[in-house]
Amino acid sequence: MMDKYLLFLIMGLVTYIPRALPFIVLPGAKMPPFVKRFLGNIPFAVLGALIFPGVLYSAGEVSFGIIGGLVSVLMAFFELNLVLVVAGSICAVYFAKLLLL
Amino acid sequence: MGVDNINIRGMNGSDLKKGFLDGVPIALGYWPVAMAYGLLAKSVGLNFFECTAMSVMVFAGASQFMALNFIASGVGMGEIAAAVFLVNLRHFLMSLSLSPKMLTRHLGIRALLSFGITDETFAVASVKEKYLSSSYMAALELISYSSWVLGSAAGYAAGAFLTETLKESMGIALYAMFIGLFVPLSKKSRKVFFIGVLAGLLNGILGLFISRGWAVIAAAVLAALMVPGTGEGEENYDG
Numbered sequence: 014m015m016d017k018y019l020l021f022l023i024m025g026l027v028t029y030i031p032r033a034l035p036f037i038v039l040p041g042a043k044m045p046p047f048v049k050r051f052l053g054n055i056p057f058a059v060l061g062a063l064i065f066p067g068v069l070y071s072a073g074e075v076s077f078g079i080i081g082g083l084v085s086v087l088m089a090f091f092e093l094n095l096v097l098v099v100a101g102s103i104c105a106v107y108f109a110k111l112l113l114l
Numbered sequence: 115m116g117v118d119n120i121n122i123r124g125m126n127g128s129d130l131k132k133g134f135l136d137g138v139p140i141a142l143g144y145w146p147v148a149m150a151y152g153l154l155a156k157s158v159g160l161n162f163f164e165c166t167a168m169s170v171m172v173f174a175g176a177s178q179f180m181a182l183n184f185i186a187s188g189v190g191m192g193e194i195a196a197a198v199f200l201v202n203l204r205h206f207l208m209s210l211s212l213s214p215k216m217l218t219r220h221l222g223i224r225a226l227l228s229f230g231i232t233d234e235t236f237a238v239a240s241v242k243e244k245y246l247s248s249s250y251m252a253a254l255e256l257i258s259y260s261s262w263v264l265g266s267a268a269g270y271a272a273g274a275f276l277t278e279t280l281k282e283s284m285g286i287a288l289y290a291m292f293i294g295l296f297v298p299l300s301k302k303s304r305k306v307f308f309i310g311v312l313a314g315l316l317n318g319i320l321g322l323f324i325s326r327g328w329a330v331i332a333a334a335v336l337a338a339l340m341v342p343g344t345g346e347g348e349e350n351y352d353g
Binding site for chain 2: 021028032037039050058059060067068082084103
């Protein structure tokens with residue numbers, strides 16, 4: 014039987030190092046314009062990749078992922094508070110499941 | 115936040131409050147996922163302290179679920195560590211993107227705050243704020259981290275209180291948050307919309323061939339390279 018706490022410590026370290034490196038090494042670094050442009054695009058690209066296709070499989074069957082996703086898009090389009098978007102989407106999926114299952 | 119009212123020392127009560135408020139949707143989204151993790155940890159045979167300790171030390175959802183599966187099937191420590199490293203390597207990209215926006219140059223504070231970079235804290239921090247004060251980041255990360263750790267413990271302790279339908283429904287939470295961040299930005303900038311959609315499509319295609327962790331990294335990098343700059347926040351990157 015392996016020592017679980019040692020395992021968690023190692024997992025923590027290998028997770029922490031990639032998070033920490035740019036924060037610790039980079040302050041004061043001058044970057045060329047194309048790197049700045051690239052890094053400026055990263056948040057929107059990461060958001061897109063985090064949303065799709067994961068959202069499809071997030072709520073059981075794909076149909077419920079689509080329902081939840083569409084409800085989120087609709088509420089987000091009207092720029093509702095983020096907490097409302099989250100809570101509203103959970104409710105929408107829940108009631109859709111109650112009605113359709 | 116305009117350039118003129120930046121608090122260079124990075125300690126600021128209103129930033130603290132703003133960080134907490136911006137962290138509420140993350141905390142809300144983490145709670146059910148953390149509970150699911152706690153439930154699974156119990157079913158795999160971890161004790162309560164082991165279950166909570168992993169959340170305290172690692173703070174990375176997908177890799178913790180993966181580790182539970184590996185522990186259950188008797189996979190060795192080295193292989194688990196390697197897999198966790200690969201799955202979480204995407205945070206390097208996020209940290210790289212956030213780093214120039216961090217106002218503080220204090221290495222200790224930066225080292226501490228980098229622990230709390232997750233998909234979710236990254237998404238909120240990079241979209242909501244132009245510059246990141248230590249107070250803002252600390253508050254945003256602390257409320258998210260607390261939800262993750264307490265939710266893990268609660269999931270272990272509470273057992274199967276939630277119905278299957280409710281658990282599945284709550285799976286939409288974090289995606290709803292990402293969508294809630296992305297859609298308003300897309301309304302303002304066609305380029306943002308295009309980059310996001312491109313990254314999503316690339317991720318869908320790449321995911322057929324490579325693991326999820328690598329697909330997200332590759333899709334984001336490719337989409338960010340293929341589209342010329344959004345112009346948004348470029349002046350942030352003067353280091």
